[in-house]
Amino acid sequence: MIRGTTLFICTKCKKVFLAPDIEYGAMVYSVPMPCKRCGSRRTLPVLQLPYYAVYKKIWKTME
Ligand SMILES: [Zn+2]
DSSP states (O other): OEEEEEEEEETTTOOEEEEEEEBSTTSSSBOOOOOTTTOOSOEEEGGGGGGHHHHHHHHHHHO
16 A cells, blocks of 8 residues: 655665655555665665665565
8 A cells, every 4th residue: 555655765875865655564664665776675764764774674574
């Protein structure tokens, strides 16, 4: 389910970019969107930075 757009930050190159906010597995987390600068999928919404540890697991399942 798409919840609109949100600001993502790339953990590789630190780029901040606007991308669709898609619900990840019916949870509060968002599907990591590919970085618009370096293409990395290791991204997360800026507002969800406190959940970095959760996103590390999500990135692993996507790779
Ligand atoms: Zn990047």
